[in-house]
Amino acid sequence: MVHFDDSFSNAKLKELHAHEEERVAQKLASQLGYEYVNLRHITVNPEAVVLIPEKRAKESLAVAFTTTNFNVSIATTNPNAIVFKTLLQNLEAQKLKPKIYVCSAGSLSHAWNKYADVIHTTAEQKGVLVVDAADIRNLTDQITALDDVGKLLVQKDTNSQRHISQTLSTIFAGALALKASDIHIEPEEAGVRLRYRLDGVLHDVADLDNYIYKRLMSRLKLLSGMVLNVKAEAQDGRFSFNSGEKEVEIRSSVIPGALGESIVMRILDPTVASFSLETINLNKHIEKVLRQQLKRPNGLIITTGPTGSGKTTALYAFLQEVHDESKKIITIENPVEYKLAGIMHTQTDADYTFAKGLRAILRQDPDVIMVGEIRDQEVAETAMHAAQTGHLVFSTLHTNNAIAGFTRLIDLGVNPQVLGTSINMILGQRLVRILCDDCKAAHHANAEELQFMKEVMAEHPYPVPVADQQTIYRAVGCPKCNHTGFRGRAAVFEGIVMDETVEEVILRDPRESAIQTAAKPQKIPTMLQDGIEKVLAGITSLTELERVVEFPIKLVTTPNQQEHLVAEGEITNEDFQSRVI
Numbered sequence: 001m002v003h004f005d006d007s008f009s010n011a012k013l014k015e016l017h018a019h020e021e022e023r024v025a026q027k028l029a030s031q032l033g034y035e036y037v038n039l040r041h042i043t044v045n046p047e048a049v050v051l052i053p054e055k056r057a058k059e060s061l062a063v064a065f066t067t068t069n070f071n072v073s074i075a076t077t078n079p080n081a082i083v084f085k086t087l088l089q090n091l092e093a094q095k096l097k098p099k100i101y102v103c104s105a106g107s108l109s110h111a112w113n114k115y116a117d118v119i120h121t122t123a124e125q126k127g128v129l130v131v132d133a134a135d136i137r138n139l140t141d142q143i144t145a146l147d148d149v150g151k152l153l154v155q156k157d158t159n160s161q162r163h164i165s166q167t168l169s170t171i172f173a174g175a176l177a178l179k180a181s182d183i184h185i186e187p188e189e190a191g192v193r194l195r196y197r198l199d200g201v202l203h204d205v206a207d208l209d210n211y212i213y214k215r216l217m218s219r220l221k222l223l224s225g226m227v228l229n230v231k232a233e234a235q236d237g238r239f240s241f242n243s244g245e246k247e248v249e250i251r252s253s254v255i256p257g258a259l260g261e262s263i264v265m266r267i268l269d270p271t272v273a274s275f276s277l278e279t280i281n282l283n284k285h286i287e288k289v290l291r292q293q294l295k296r297p298n299g300l301i302i303t304t305g306p307t308g309s310g311k312t313t314a315l316y317a318f319l320q321e322v323h324d325e326s327k328k329i330i331t332i333e334n335p336v337e338y339k340l341a342g343i344m345h346t347q348t349d350a351d352y353t354f355a356k357g358l359r360a361i362l363r364q365d366p367d368v369i370m371v372g373e374i375r376d377q378e379v380a381e382t383a384m385h386a387a388q389t390g391h392l393v394f395s396t397l398h399t400n401n402a403i404a405g406f407t408r409l410i411d412l413g414v415n416p417q418v419l420g421t422s423i424n425m426i427l428g429q430r431l432v433r434i435l436c437d438d439c440k441a442a443h444h445a446n447a448e449e450l451q452f453m454k455e456v457m458a459e460h461p462y463p464v465p466v467a468d469q470q471t472i473y474r475a476v477g478c479p480k481c482n483h484t485g486f487r488g489r490a491a492v493f494e495g496i497v498m499d500e501t502v503e504e505v506i507l508r509d510p511r512e513s514a515i516q517t518a519a520k521p522q523k524i525p526t527m528l529q530d531g532i533e534k535v536l537a538g539i540t541s542l543t544e545l546e547r548v549v550e551f552p553i554k555l556v557t558t559p560n561q562q563e564h565l566v567a568e569g570e571i572t573n574e575d576f577q578s579r580v581i
């Protein structure tokens with residue numbers, strides 16, 4: 001009896017068909033002068049696959065199957081098709097070097113199945129992270145301390161794609177719950193470090209598996225709109241996600257490193273920062289002067305300080321202060337960090353530089369202009385010209401203190417004659433962390449601390465008394481402050497107003513010491529004096545103040561129990577920092 005096995009014959013037919021298909025593809029490859037590939041027999045790399053969006057790959061009958069650096073291997077059933085050639089041009093425009101292979105339709109479909117594996121990535125529109133808002137809220141509720149994030153990250157899901165999504169959700173939920181300003185992911189010898197910046201200082205959160213790190217990087221780069229396989233260059237981007245309560249904007253920056261790429265994500269959470277002169281903790285002496293300056297219809301007000309000293313926040317507070325319906329306010333920033341209602345924000349790019357943008361803005365007839373940063377002579381001179389022609393202009397300079405702002409402008413090539421007629425005021429600022437009220441420890445200042453504070457107060461235009469048994473505070477750490485000893489930050493300020501005496505000295509002898517003497521009658525406290533006042537008031541510690549404001553002497557302060565955390569926070573790559581802050 002003859003036994004007919006349908007399934008057997010179908011499989012056999014399929015196999016014969018597949019075999020024939022491969023033979024035809026092989027022949028076509030050699031006729032056209034390309035290499036042939038059978039995608040069923042090789043590992044198709046998901047990182048390569050996502051280089052071409054699924055829809056586009058299917059339209060052009062192609063797939064990217066391996067990639068290293070800029071090289072990418074592309075297989076197609078028809079290398080001569082116009083759609084395919086357009087695809088190649090597109091890849092080349094992204095600096096990629098495609099190598100073309102010919103494959104069969106069957107093996108192409110097989111490779112396309114890889115898109116299903118990377119569906120979580122490709123389904124996301126560039127720039128928008130799709131997370132379950134309920135999931136984020138649920139995670140946020142579980143996180144009250146740094147340790148909680150580490151514990152949640154350890155809980156692994158067996159499905160690797162879901163695991164990546166969960167890791168990402170946990171990292172963001174943790175950052176939101178703890179009010180972190182930045183998330184750092186850095187590969188190191190010992191592993192991949194996840195850190196949060198809380199109140200200006202970095203804290204270790206957890207170590208990530210290398211496996212997770214690689215997938216997270218790909219995912220975050222895609223989201224940020226960065227080129228995935230560019231690994232030797234710094235790239236910037238941004239994306240957003242919905243936390244259930246609000247849209248959270250993330251600005252990301254990737255830099256190459258010896259052990260792999262590091263990413264820093266700045267959380268732009270408009271609800272964290274509120275911009276007003278009241279909330280930036282101006283001391284009352286500066287506040288009075290500044291309010292007068294902000295009432296003037298024209299002139300330049302500059303705030304100075306290193307990266308992360310709160311300059312942008314201060315400028316936003318100034319903008320809010322002067323903002324009313326009757327005024328047209330335009331900013332030029334790199335990048336726009338927050339959007340303020342009623343204010344037109346613009347962002348620099350390769351063509352729209354600070355200098356070009358500023359000239360374009362002036363043609364828009366604004367009343368108030370904010371220029372993110374003065375970096376060169378052209379921007380400085382354009383800003384000053386604007387200030388002299390009826391505009392109130394706000395900007396920043398990257399200098400150590402207010403006085404250095406004047407000398408920096410001269411160094412940039414600005415004519416000193418112009419400073420007097422264009423500048424209203426230059427401010428200097430730093431952020432100090434505020435001691436946690438639940439755990440700060442009181443102690444008597446030691447002899448050296450006492451003498452130092454007395455000396456500083458002796459120079460203070462409005463001195464605060466320092467007692468012989470002066471109580472000051474140091475950081476301790478408790479669950480309420482994530483064991484950091486601090487909660488929140490306050491700014492310390494100084495400022496110099498342009499007046500006749502200052503103008504005269506700038507023209508005659510623009511040394512910092514001469515400018516300082518000339519400004520003394522203005523009776524505005526320095527950052528150091530302002531800071532010591534905050535130490536005496538128990539707002540911050542001497543150690544914390546010394547971290548951000550230069551002391552004229554090296555002080556042996558009563559040890560701060562959180563000193564190790566402070567030191568850690570300072571081990572940061574300057575270049576990296578300046579890219580993200």
Ligand SMILES: [Zn+2]
Pocket residue numbers: 436437438439440476477478479480481482483485486
């Ligand atoms: Zn505490």
